[in-house]
Amino acid sequence: MWTAKVRRSVVNALPPERMLPDRQPAYVASWIYVFGVTTMTAMMVVIGTGCILAIMGPQWWHTSSFGHFINSLHLWSVELFFFAMVIHLWGKFFMAAWRGNRALTWVTGVVTFLASIVTGLTGYVSQTNFDSQWISTQAKDGINATGGGAFFNVLNFGQMLMWHIVLMPLAVIALVALHVLMVRRRGVVPPFPAKGEQLPSMTGGTASAPAEPVPTTSEEVPA
């Protein structure tokens, strides 16, 4: 039966102890590894404040000081989201995090980055103020030059808002979920080996980066 096949392949790819680990390799104890989770935390604040703004409508923040505060939280959490995501990207690039069969992890990250930019742009033109009108009249020139303006019309407020609150969040959330599942499946990429040293190679991996998670030390993840 197809449900049993799906269940078996999912459990094989992501057994519970790999899905929700309680240990991590010793090399993960470095500040460069906090930016992925910082990005996700900022994303949760973006989504939470975005939901409140959706409940009250896109003009609420002009007439309510609480609405203005939520709108500001939404903006600044997006700033933090991009701040952390780009530093995460730099870290992963310079440690060549696609090693050891982790190409899909890297690619989902890049596509998430691009999708986030589109999400930000559609939000930027949905502010219902003169600033967003200016942004959309400038953006239309660039987008029309690509030919995309035929169906992606930044002057169409309804289209931009619906892309921003429906289509792009679904895309970003799906991509982030896939990205995190890939990290769980393959484990965090080990650092480059020291000169002359080789990590034990495992099936599907390379000498410098095993495809399977590296055995952890006795260091437990703090509760």
Place this chain on the structure above:
Amino acid sequence: MDHLGAVIAVYAAISGLLGSVVNLDSPGHYLNWGFIHISVANLVVICLMVVTFILAIFLPFPGHRSSKGGKDD
């Protein structure tokens, strides 16, 4: 949690200080270099990101200690 509260307080203090030093209620200043047209604020943010990245690489991570015998598995 205490550590987190202290970090938040420090960031809030720095933001307040910057707000008093920099006039936030005026048109932005822009720099031009060829096709690059960037606000000073944006450039400051990018510089902060580079500094944060360098600090993340070199700052020691708290609580990291070798396992028994001083050897990793």
